[in-house]
Amino acid sequence: MFSSLDRYILREMISPFLVALVVFFIFIVMELLLLMSTYSFNQNIAWDDLFRMMAYRLPELLVQALPLAVLFAVLLGLGRLNGDLELMALQTSGISLRRILYPVMLFGMVVGMLTFVFYDYVAPWTMEQFHRLQRQI
Numbered sequence: 001m002f003s004s005l006d007r008y009i010l011r012e013m014i015s016p017f018l019v020a021l022v023v024f025f026i027f028i029v030m031e032l033l034l035l036m037s038t039y040s041f042n043q044n045i046a047w048d049d050l051f052r053m054m055a056y057r058l059p060e061l062l063v064q065a066l067p068l069a070v071l072f073a074v075l076l077g078l079g080r081l082n083g084d085l086e087l088m089a090l091q092t093s094g095i096s097l098r099r100i101l102y103p104v105m106l107f108g109m110v111v112g113m114l115t116f117v118f119y120d121y122v123a124p125w126t127m128e129q130f131h132r133l134q135r136q137i
Contacts, residue, residue: 017073024065056130
């Protein structure tokens, strides 16, 4: 399955990925809050409808935050490994760079497939619900 090297490299990327996902998601949600506040003030929308509208927009925002978080995690994880000279130690012990990057590419592909599923299946349905609720109000 996974060797200890694969698990170690993935562990180096998981925590920066989660932190970056939360931070980027918060920044994107802050923009959504600004948009929803204009709805609230201009059209006098009830709070429960406002929160439902925000919930319908969250999957679309998650699709924007996931690739940024992966980029940040890969750069930070591999940068730390390189800064501590662990990549050089792995290469001098005979492990190829292709073998070192295998878990990184696997991580990117898994998150990419998750992003695809969200963007292709979840986001259209939630945007349809958002626009339907917007027309009702």
